[in-house]
Amino acid sequence: MLIYHPAYDAYHCAFRMFVIAEHVRDAELDKARLLDFYLLFPGMVSKIRLPDTLKALRAQAKAAANIYRDPVSGISTFREMRHIQEAALKSVAASGLIDMERFGSGFVTRTQMPVPPALKNRLDEFVSANGPVVEGVLNGLSGIPLLGHDGLKHRSELMEYRYDFA
Secondary structure (H helix, E strand, O other): OOOOOHHHOHHHHHHHHHHHHHHOOOEEHHHHHHHHHHHHOHHHHHHOOOOHHHHHHHHHHHHOOOOOOOOOOHHHHHHHHHHHHHHHHHHHHHOOOEOHHHHHOOEEOEOOOOOOHHHHHHHHHHHHHOHHHHHHHHHOHHHOOOOOOOOHHHHHOOOOOOOOOO
């Protein structure tokens, strides 16, 4: 039996990565991967050790219903998604919507290439349809530094942080 899940859909992932590129300036690749995970599983935001400024996001995340259910193991699901996320980012970069030079340096940076109106409408629909948790991920979590103690890697516990240069 085949079961669909957007976590393993490269096209869905490319769309989410473009949402991140549109809303977050110059994000590290690992930060983009973490934000993508939380866009896909907004209920998992409640498991992050959030700073005091984002405590309201925890309540919103607990109330968020995921039609595909949250993963049994966030760490293993996040690791399984890595290759799909990397392929999706390469695809978006190849289209010219992400700066290829910055991408080669480990950053997701949106280019000045205009977005077709139909795609822009879909991006806006996605953000508004998925409520305040998605806005919290794009505007709140994205503001947390990625590296070091109390960085997003450490707070999410999805990636190793102890050897980061912060």
